Amino acid sequence: MLIPGKPLKHGANATHSLSPQQIRAALRDMARTAEQEVMGVTMASMDELTLLSNRHGFTALAQLGLDACQRLEIPATLLFFDLDNFKHINYLYGRAEGDDALKTFADVLRIAFRESDVIGRLGDDEFVALLTGSSAVELGGIKRRLEEILDERNATMRRGYAIRFSIGQVEYEPGRHGLVEEMLVEGGELFGQVDM
DSSP: OOOTTSOOOOSTTOOSOOOHHHHHHHHHHHHHHHHHHHHHHHHHTBOTTTOSBOHHHHHHHHHHHHHHHHHHTOOEEEEEEEETTHHHHHHHHOHHHHHHHHHHHHHHHHHHSOTTSEEEEEETTEEEEEEETOOSOOHHHHHHHHHHHHHHHHHHHTOSSOOOEEEEEEEOOTTTOSSHHHHHHHHHHHHTOSOO
């Protein structure tokens, strides 16, 4: 029974109320725990090397984007990127240099696309971008734009190789693509990737 002026008991055996300092400490602990859980979820959906969404994170975010496109009846296009001669870079220059090439390409994608586009690394040297509100895009123009940025990076870094890539696309069709995963599979078949 609550009696005015008496402290509220916490738990079955609690005999006193918490001091303001104890409350603040408990809230700090709860905030730290929540922050650690959010960080864990974020890290589970992020590629550690490139800091782009990993396959899991990309699929979740891109599905939200695709659902919005479906509700608003607007187009979307999924772009696929594959670094050319990536295995050759790793073999000749070492894994650290291969990692650097992946990070450079991820940065180029971040620069080239809008914040509303969802960009991710599926694995190895495979990247994707879901362009919301965009129907089939002119791949030549996108490739030229990315190559311009890469050329600047290649010149600045003075590597023994130039980062180059191949590109493909799948246009969102509401009747065929309810899930982003379906677009990934279709793109993998068209783009020659067997592990999409």
